[in-house]
Amino acid sequence: MDPIISCRWQDRNGEWALAVGHNGAGWELLASAPAWSESFSFANPDEVRRLAQALLDLPAEPEPYEFEWQLSRTEPAPAKGELTHFATFAVGLDPTDGHRPYLAYQSYYDLGRVTGRGLEVICEDPPVDHLRAQAHAFLTTFPTPDHP
Numbered sequence: 001m002d003p004i005i006s007c008r009w010q011d012r013n014g015e016w017a018l019a020v021g022h023n024g025a026g027w028e029l030l031a032s033a034p035a036w037s038e039s040f041s042f043a044n045p046d047e048v049r050r051l052a053q054a055l056l057d058l059p060a061e062p063e064p065y066e067f068e069w070q071l072s073r074t075e076p077a078p079a080k081g082e083l084t085h086f087a088t089f090a091v092g093l094d095p096t097d098g099h100r101p102y103l104a105y106q107s108y109y110d111l112g113r114v115t116g117r118g119l120e121v122i123c124e125d126p127p128v129d130h131l132r133a134q135a136h137a138f139l140t141t142f143p144t145p146d147h148p
Contacts, residue, residue, distance in 0.1 A: 003019040003020065003021040003030075004020055004021050004022065004027075004048070004134065004137075004138045005019065005020045005021075005051065005052065005055065005131060005134045005135060005138060006018070006019035006020070006021075006134070007019070007103050007123040007126045007127070007131065009123065013033075013034045014033075014034025014035075015032070015034060016032060016033055016034065016121055016123070017030065017031070017032040017121075018030070018031055018032075018089075018103050018105055018121055018123050019032075020042075020048060020051060023039075023041075026041050026042065027041065027042040027044075027045060027047070027048045028040065028041050028042065029041075029042065029071065029087075029089055029105070031087075031089075031105040031107070031119055031121040032121070033119060033121055036119055037119075038085075038087070038107055038118065038119050040071035040072075040073060040087055040089075041071075041073070042069075042071070045142060046144070047069065048138065048142070049138075049139065049142070049144060050067075050069075051067075051069070051091070051135075052134075052135035052136075052138045052139050053135070053139070054067035054091045055091060055128075055131045055132055055134075055135040056132055056135050056136065056139075058091065058093065058101060058128060058132070059093065062093065062098065062099035063093065063099065064093065064095050064099075065092050065093040065099075066090055066091070066092030066093070067090065067091050067092065068088055068089065068090040068091075068092075069088065069089045069090070070086065070087075070088055071086065071087045071088075071089060072084060072085065072086035072087070073085055073086075083109060083110070083111075084109070084110035085107065085108070085109055085110075085118070086107065086108050086110070087105060087106060087107035087108065087118070088104075088105070088106050089103075089104070089105050090102075090103070090104045090105075091103055092104075094124075100124060100125055101125060101126055101128050102122060102123060102124050102125075102126065103122070103123040103126050104120075104121075104122045104123075105119070105120065105121045105122070106118075106119075106120045107119050107120075
């Protein structure tokens with residue numbers, strides 16, 4: 001995957017990452033923890049454009065702000081037929097913590113009668129200026145088809 005927008009950091013457990021990139025013919029979100037990673041495809045490039053715009057629109061002043069995506073996929077599951085795996089990905093300012101910026105990923109598995117939590121990756125205090133520069137570069141490189 002060739003990352004277009006990424007936030008990577010280290011802690012005592014290892015490397016963590018949230019990255020969006022081009023993978024073959026589509027766009028993909030990669031959430032990575034030291035021992036586990038997951039990826040979800042975006043429906044189309046417009047979804048990635050909306051993410052880039054949400055990063056550019058992060059307010060400079062403390063105020064409520066959140067933009068969230070719902071991603072899902074269905075995959076074969078042994079002895080169960082199909083397993084639905086879904087996730088939320090959010091960009092925002094945390095109103096409970098001084099409006100600090102964050103990127104947050106949480107995945108879930110539909111296990112029939114119950115829903116199980118999957119991977120959680122939260123980038124607190126991401127490098128906003130760097131993310132905005134990445135978002136601007138993405139929107140310049142991949143403009144909307146009706147705005148070349």
